[in-house]
Amino acid sequence: MLATIMQVLDSTIANVALPHMQGSLSATQDQITWVLTSYIVAAAIGTPLTGWLAGRYGRKRIFLMSVAGFTITSIACGMSISLFQIVVARLLQGLCGAALVPLSQAVMLDINPPEKHGQAMGLWGTGVTLGPILGPALGGWLTDNYNWRWVFYVNVPIGLLAFFGILAFMTETRLSPRKLDLFGFATLSIAIGALQLFLDRGEVQDWFGSVEIWIEALCALIAFAFFLGHTLTVETTSFFNRALARDRNFITGCCIYFVMGAVLYATRALLPPLLQNLMHYSVLDAGLATAPSGAGSMLAMVLAGRLVGPIKARDLVGVGFVVAAFSLWQMSGYDLAMGEGTVIWSGFLQGLGIGLISVPLTTASFSTLDPQLRGEGTSIYSLSRNIGSSIGISFVQTELTRNTQIAHASIAEHITAYNPVAQPNALPGAWNIHTASGLAALNAEVTRQASMIGYVDDFKLLFVLTLASMPLLILMRTTRRVTHAAAAADH
Numbered sequence: 001m002l003a004t005i006m007q008v009l010d011s012t013i014a015n016v017a018l019p020h021m022q023g024s025l026s027a028t029q030d031q032i033t034w035v036l037t038s039y040i041v042a043a044a045i046g047t048p049l050t051g052w053l054a055g056r057y058g059r060k061r062i063f064l065m066s067v068a069g070f071t072i073t074s075i076a077c078g079m080s081i082s083l084f085q086i087v088v089a090r091l092l093q094g095l096c097g098a099a100l101v102p103l104s105q106a107v108m109l110d111i112n113p114p115e116k117h118g119q120a121m122g123l124w125g126t127g128v129t130l131g132p133i134l135g136p137a138l139g140g141w142l143t144d145n146y147n148w149r150w151v152f153y154v155n156v157p158i159g160l161l162a163f164f165g166i167l168a169f170m171t172e173t174r175l176s177p178r179k180l181d182l183f184g185f186a187t188l189s190i191a192i193g194a195l196q197l198f199l200d201r202g203e204v205q206d207w208f209g210s211v212e213i214w215i216e217a218l219c220a221l222i223a224f225a226f227f228l229g230h231t232l233t234v235e236t237t238s239f240f241n242r243a244l245a246r247d248r249n250f251i252t253g254c255c256i257y258f259v260m261g262a263v264l265y266a267t268r269a270l271l272p273p274l275l276q277n278l279m280h281y282s283v284l285d286a287g288l289a290t291a292p293s294g295a296g297s298m299l300a301m302v303l304a305g306r307l308v309g310p311i312k313a314r315d316l317v318g319v320g321f322v323v324a325a326f327s328l329w330q331m332s333g334y335d336l337a338m339g340e341g342t343v344i345w346s347g348f349l350q351g352l353g354i355g356l357i358s359v360p361l362t363t364a365s366f367s368t369l370d371p372q373l374r375g376e377g378t379s380i381y382s383l384s385r386n387i388g389s390s391i392g393i394s395f396v397q398t399e400l401t402r403n404t405q406i407a408h409a410s411i412a413e414h415i416t417a418y419n420p421v422a423q424p425n426a427l428p429g430a431w432n433i434h435t436a437s438g439l440a441a442l443n444a445e446v447t448r449q450a451s452m453i454g455y456v457d458d459f460k461l462l463f464v465l466t467l468a469s470m471p472l473l474i475l476m477r478t479t480r481r482v483t484h485a486a487a488a489a490d491h
Contacts (some may be wrong), residue, residue: 001104001124002161002162002165003063003066003067003070003100003103003104003129003162003166004100004104004127004128004456005104005122005127005130005158006067006070006097006100006155006158006159006162007070007097007101008068008101008127008128008130008135008137009130009134009135009155010039010074010093010097010135010152010155010445011039011040011043011135013134013135013138013139013151013154014035014036014039014139014151014152016393017139017142017143017148017151018032018033018035018036018396020143020147020148021035021148024084024147024148025080025081025082025083026083027083031083032083033200033204034083035086035087035090036090036200037196037197037200037201038087038088038090038091038460039090039091039093039094039097039176040094040196040200040390041091041094041192041193041196041197041200042090042091042092042093042094042095042098043094043095043097043098043386044098044192044193044196044383044386044390045095045098045189045192045193045368046096046097046098046099046386047098047099047102047184047379047382047383047386048095048188048189048240048379048383049099049185049378049379050062050098050099050102050240050375050378050379051102051241051375051376051378051380052178052185052239052376052439053099053377054099054103054106054173054177054375055175055176055178055375055376056175056178056180057105057175058172058173058175059103059106059172059173059375060166060170060171060172060173061172061390062099062103063099063100063103063107063166063170064163064166065094065096066097066098066099066100066169067100067105067159067162067163067166068159068163069092069093069095069096070093070096070097070100070155070159070260071155071156071159071160071163073089073090073093073096074093074153074155074156074158074159075093075152075153075156076089076092076154077089077090077149077152078091078149078150078152078153079094079149089270089423090275093349100110101378101382102141102375102378102379102381102382103375103378104124104127104361105121105124105378105381105382106375106377106378108120108121108123108124108169109121109366109371109374109378110173110371110374111269114367116305116308117308117363117366117367118305118306118307118308118309118313118359118360118363119306119308119357120305121301121305121358121362121363122301122302122303122304122305122306122359123301123305124362125297125301125355125358125359125362126297126298126301126302126488127352127484128358129294129298129301129351129355130294131348134291134294136140137153137287137291138154138287139151139284140282140287142154147317149292158197161316165262169358176372178237178478179237180239180284180359181230181234181237181238181239183239184227184230184231184234184238184239184240185239187224187226187227187230188223188224188227188239188240190219190220190223191219191220191223191224191227191393192383192387194216194217194219194220194223195216195220195387195390196390197216197389197393198213198216198217198220199393200390200394200439201212201213201216201390202394202398203397203398203401207398214318223302227239227240240380241373241376243370243471244369244373244376244377244380245480247368247369248368248475248477249364249365249367249368249369249476249477250366250368250369250377250381251364252472252475252476253361253364253365253366253381253386253476254330254365254380254381255359255384255387255469255472256317256361256469256472256473256476257358257361257362257365257381257384257385258384258385258387258388258471259388259465259466259472260335260354260357260358260361260388260393261384261385261387261388261389261392262389262392262395262465263324263328263392263462263465263466264350264354264389265277265388265389265392265393266389266392266393266395266458266462267328267350267462268290268293268460269329269393269396269397270396270400270455270458270459271286271289271343271347272286272287272290274334274452274455275289275290275343277451278336278448278451278452278455280338289340289343289344289347290343290347292345292347292348292351293347293348293350293351294351294486295348295351296347296348296349296351296352296354296355297348297352297354297358297440298355299352299355300320300351300354300355300356300359301355301358301359302353302354303356304316304320304355304356304358304359304360305359308359308360308363309359313360313361313364313367313476314360314364314423314473314476315359316356316359316360316474317356317360317364317473317476318470319356320352320355320357320358320360321353321356321357321466321467321469321473322358322380323349323350323352323353323356323434324349324350324353324354324355324357324466325353325463325466325467326349326404326461327346327347327349327350327352327353327464328350328460328463328466329463330342330345330349331346331350331456331459331463332456332459332460332463334452334455334456334459335452336448336449336452346446347448352464362381364476365381368477392462396458396461396462399454399457399458399461400451400454400455400457400458402454403453403454403457403458404447404450404451404454405450406453407449407450407453407454408446408447408450409451411441411446411450415442415446443463
């Protein structure tokens with residue numbers, strides 16, 4: 001759990017410190033984003049390899065190496081004195097951290113009997129949820145009170161505790177060496193890496209108006225086509241274990257987890273800038289206003305862990321989707337005059353919905369999967385969420401920019417000297433369109449209003465996406481509750 005929290009925390013904690021890093025490392029705004037991009041790309045490439053590494057060298061050994069590597073590279077990030085150094089350190093940190101979440105999930109499933117999987121996933125889910133909630137607030141507090149280097153040094157005590165805990169209490173798994181399909185791994189890695197670069201750099205590079213984006217998109221498509229063709233036709237063992245694709249619950253769970261990643265992380269990418277840029281919240285206040293979402297998730301996960309079994313997992317996931325959709329419908333009614341209570345309540349409800357989805361979804365996804373496939377299964381399962389979150393964040397950011405521009409043009413076309421509402425006696429003196437300062441102030445307010453419209457449009461899109469994904473639940477089979485005695489008898 002410590003390893004999980006450390007890795008998930010680090011995926012968001014550095015975001016708020018970027019402006020401080022930019023000044024300290026003498027980097028441009030475009031260059032400093034590579035601190036985030038390098039980590040995301042490396043983690044995405046390393047995640048599918050986790051199952052093979054754990055089977056080949058042992059889960060405990062890989063877990064210890066990942067935690068140690070993540071902790072050491074965190075120190076390297078904090079000690080960096082140039083942009084090149086920190087980008088390389090973040091790249092290595094992403095590679096080391098890629099295995100932490102899927103390995104911790106596999107361990108939690110293995111050390112608990114089947115009837116306890118719901119409660120185990122409830123506990124595990126709190127760690128996954130805690131990181132994105134604490135990350136921005138903790139990162140802002142450390143940066144304001146110390147400096148940006150401490151957003152990386154904070155991993156050191158957590159990493160040491162996790163390392164010695166795993167070393168002392170975790171047992172090694174039985175090795176199941178399998179030849180590495182180098183062609184399959186290479187093509188999948190290129191596809192995932194190019195896709196992540198395409199999604200992360202698209203907004204900055206004006207999407208398909210840039211040669212770079214065209215190259216990344218073509219690389220992703222061609223590499224994935226080769227990977228898919230190779231996986232379907234190779235006679236020997238492929239990198240992606242085809243047995244996973246034959247489990248309907250697992251594949252359906254990955255699809256739903258993909259959607260959940262897109263909705264959850266997209267919402268969390270939208271709220272902090274909305275509160276800070278439009279509502280003038282401080283970094284710490286924005287973190288506190290969004291924290292109840294995490295509290296709702298943790299509460300729901302604890303409840304869902306106990307309800308899985310007496311209530312069908314598919315029914316709980318359905319209830320979670322309804323609650324999450326309702327919270328997004330509330331967010332689509334946000335305005336610039338709203339109080340903090342509106343943000344807290346809608347965020348808390350979304351947290352409840354996400355918590356009710358994630359625990360029974362994970363339990364149902366792995367309930368019919370062969371235990372020997374859990375290592376590879378958790379890797380693909382985590383990858384589906386990561387890709388979903390990347391696509392979701394990129395999509396809503398692009399739509400936000402586009403809708404803001406459309407709304408600004410629509411509002412601005414009505415502000416003319418002939419509109420009675422725009423006359424000097426009708427507008428506040430600070431917005432006098434006949435003076436340069438007044439026109440600039442009015443344009444700033446129009447931009448603020450247009451941005452709010454853009455955010456509201458994004459929340460509406462996420463609301464529709466949540467509703468549209470609910471029919472996937474029909475594909476998920478409901479399994480009877482398995483008792484520990486029955487499971488033991490079967491073996």
